Amino acid sequence: MARKEILICSGTGCLSAGAEEIEDKLMDELWKHELEDKYPVARAIKRTGCMGPCNLGPMIIIRPDDTFYGNLEPSDVETIVEEHLLHDRIVRSLLIEDDGHKVEEFQKLDFIKGQKKVVMRNSGDIDPSSLDDYLENEGYMAARKAVTLMDRDEIIEEIKDSGLRGRGGAGFPTGLKWEFTAREDEDEKYVVCNGDEGDPGAFMDRSVLEGDPHSIIEGMMIAGYAVGADQGYIYVRAEYPLAIRNLQKGIRDAESEGYLGENLFNTDFDFNVELRVGAGAFVCGEETALLSSIEGKQGRPKYRPPYPAQSGLWDQPTVINNVETFANIPIIIEKGSEWFDDIGTEGSSGTKVFAVAGDVENTGLVEAEMGTTIEEMIKIAGGVAGGKDFKAVQIGGPAGGTIPEEHIDLPIDYDSLEEAGTIMGSGGFIVLDEDTCMVDVAKFFLDFTQEESCGKCPPCRLGTKRMLGILEKITEGEGEPEDLEKLEELAETVQNTSFCGLGQASPNPVLSTLRFFRDEYEAHVYEKECPTGTCKALIAAFSIDESLCVTCGKCEQVCPVDAISSGEESYTIDSDTCISCGECAKVCPVDAISEGGNE
């Protein structure tokens, strides 16, 4: 019997679902069965980073056969150890089902089959806290190749030829950025990794930092060598404690094993990395604000130009790239620019990792080739949850937009998304079903940007506040016909006159919903109706059908605002007091209560 290894996903998603309990139980069971002779406990279980299909957590993969068990309960562990580990029999009852058939191997899950792993090549596969594990998977080979065999220009040409564009959202060509910094004639230069992933609903960077921290260090090191910098900074949000822990360990291990420090790979190249933890300000995701924050100041954006490539951290030339961008670097150096350029589309090479959430069957991380359509993405995620109809997908977070069903065949690449009025953004992909109110979605994102506006420039500080005010008015049923024009006018002003990207992009969720779902806004304003029943203020009061009421009084008991009173033949609801919570309709044994009804 081949020696088996158990991989347990220990990403933040799985930990919140109880992965630690599963791991403890596995340890207990392994000891209990005295398997330690055959399977030394410490080596039999490996904690990995995010495996991807987060809603199936906690999950394990058993190797070498690659069997996948998800949605585990502690009580399942005993069976798995007894059957699978001791007797080599797959526990069929615990396998995950795709379309009614059981799937044995992880790679054969529908969710995994449609993906292409480049950035996530190691996450879910290696132990992120182990430098040895990274080294066994060709870790630091690309850095060694770059530093010992390639000259600086050659590396920059290679990155330029690969067509890699910045994964932080705007899509600027990475090689070009590096070239600008390399050309600057200064002694002190810096490499900065932007890990301030603040978009609500986006967790790609978190997973890479947690699951494969050394790949980021290696990518930064190659950048440092190419542009002539010897100091790097990784800036991570304070909301990501596990990513911070894994990075700290990664940096420490790399230092003690000589992968960071002086004379790397026996050359005269020095490189060090420092970790900086954010302190809860969304605007720090903007590159100039992030650099101010590293300098120990308020994270407020600065005017560009000069761009950080010429004058960044401490006014020195600085390469600043996103986590996912750096994660692509080692594999491009290792496999060559042609290999990378062949993946994806003409203008957008490579892959993009999306955090798929919202109303789909399977949520989690999906890494897909650029050019994959929205429809294909939703298919990978198992379709819209609960058999409901697809309405739209929100891409790019608070700076992005909403794409409706008629564009479901849109390929996801930088240029197609821009044409459709959204941006690639950092990779949030939130699927919305037919029950979602688009005005409410726009309000949610605007509420977010409004609160996170740093206050430096009036268009963003005041404009978002006024826009939010109008949206609140509309969702509360007080919208006036001229509000929609006002909203558009304000949006345009904020877009054109805000100081930084946060303000300039903040109207996007409003503009794109106005573009594709104007009828929904109109229903709120003219008919005082919320078509999906989301906006509570617009739902008509409940009423009781006298002919059906059996005067049981259950409705009166549950009414939280005492709007229901008893009568001779029937109970009645006072429509002015009613808050349309619907509790009465739920308890009525004869279904006599309905929304609106006989007013």
Place this chain on the structure above:
Amino acid sequence: MEKYHLRDMLPIIDQYEKEPGSLIPILHEVQKKLGYLPKEVQEFIAEELGVPYSQVYSVVTFYSFFTMEPRGDHTISVCTGTACHVKGAGELTEELKDKLNVEEGGTSDDRKFTFNTKRCVGACSKAPIVMVDDDVYGKVQTEEIEDILNKY
């Protein structure tokens, strides 16, 4: 509230180079130790680093992680990201306010918990999320809040 001496801050400050860039990491560690950043401590750090007190104060008030009010032993927070918003973060917030008898940002009378809301923690598949310090709880139902509080 724990008593502190300004000199206790020195070992933290000495770990870093005395330059403005060390300010935010130092504030993180001092807040971890004291639970908050009193005015006197800010002045002390400013002097040690050789930066104006106004800069320290401006940083402390700019970032939402820093607080000048004493906090409870544990910080319990509800994630208000998109997925959590849709899956009922609002109800959890109400439940916690009710259970702890505090408003957002407030600390319970026994000084055990400080309650706040948090930006997306990135565990969207397990929404709604509640965090207590660094522990993450997924798919939390309002009835489970009591159990979570009892663990601490």
